[in-house]
Amino acid sequence: MMQPPTQDDIVRAHRMIAPFIVRTPALRSPILDEETGATVFIKAEPLQRTGSFKLRGATHALLRLPEAARARGVVTYSSGNHGQAIACAAATLGMRATVVMPSDAPAIKRDSTARWGAEIITYDRRKEDRAAIGRVIAERTGAALIPPYDHADVIAGQGTLAVELVEDARAAGCELDMVLVCTGGGGLTAGCALALQLLSPETRLIAVEPEGWNDTGRSLHAGRRVANDGTGSPLCDALLAMEPGELTFAINRPRLAGAVAVSDQAVLAAIGFAVRTLKIVVEPGGAVALAALHAGLLPVAGLTVGIVLSGGNVDPAVLARALDC
Incomplete structure (x- = not known):
């Protein structure tokens, strides 16, 4: 922990x-x-x-990343608001963002996340583990994994x-x-x-x-x-x-x-x-x-x-x- x-x-x-x-x-x-x-x-x-308030934690977490880590991008998992926030903060700082979102997330949240330029990967919240999906993406791409709540900077x-x-x-x-x-x-x-x-x-x-x-x-x-x-x-x-x-x-x-x-x-x-x-x-x-x-x-x-x-x-x-x- x-x-x-x-x-x-x-x-x-x-x-x-x-x-x-x-x-x-x-x-x-x-x-x-x-x-x-x-x-x-x-x-x-x-x-x-x-x-939503989520922009506060997302922005702080990305600002705390070293420059080298920012260059590798960020990945997160979110039902919507944290994903939007990461996408927005990443766009502001010139970073790539990938957001793992449930397939049943409200369209308003999914569309807003995409509008900030993030790549969206959907999953079934009843059957799949979003954290595991996020970890696999982070390991494959070298992106920083910023979870929605269990993170000190968030x-x-x-x-x-x-x-x-x-x-x-x-x-x-x-x-x-x-x-x-x-x-x-x-x-x-x-x-x-x-x-x-x-x-x-x-x-x-x-x-x-x-x-x-x-x-x-x-x-x-x-x-x-x-x-x-x-x-x-x-x-x-x-x-x-x-x-x-x-x-x-x-x-x-x-x-x-x-x-x-x-x-x-x-x-x-x-x-x-x-x-x-x-x-x-x-x-x-x-x-x-x-x-x-x-x-x-x-x-x-x-x-x-x-x-x-x-x-x-x-x-x-x-x-x-x-x-x-």
Whole structure:
């Protein structure tokens, strides 16, 4: 297992990637505040380049590669958002990129990844091992393999989101009591956990997952990594990791204050709320933290709460379904 990033690594990552990413706003919603009884800061990563937070970790990981490694290109595996991010960061740095994507990935994610110039190789997520495919390509081509979450430089880059969220809350005269973060393999969660431990150690961090894919919550309860059975709903395609990452769980286990799981119906309702009330488009996996808050799954009255909208690359049919709810 790689060594985890340090908190100083996240601070350095924030400076390093600043010229390449958007510092997304922390939105406010009087309606959401009134509904929950909390003061809510909404980190709007759908407004990031490529439409998700993943650009942070991808950019940091590629910037950290030596020049000789950059010349050999990069390979990754991703359900979409990390693949797009690697493709974008590679194009910015003049690198070749290969992305192993599930054959059922939303077209909006596949098309965006291709638009950045990456080569796409598809696989069957039910039958094939994407990590093994990525390793074979990396060994054959000499490309650097940058996985979507279990990588120290990726985790450090993702943690820059929490740095900005803490800073923006403080600029408004608030200290965050709780942060809700969308959790799949756990890279964003781990980066946020390290950043909050450094900058706002009293803030409680809660992992939010889709029902049926709540491996982090069950792993916290078991005290060890527990895998999903893969039979859950595919709605939140960005969060369908089979189990927490080895590195990410080692970081998250002692730092998370808890985890909650949300239903598909709650996710669709959150997407509709985001469009109608916040005027922002969110994909299902990116909406789970808002869903937990909107559905009242946590006692937050009187608290200052940060929530992450982690991505906005939603399939049009899913968006239409959400707006019909």
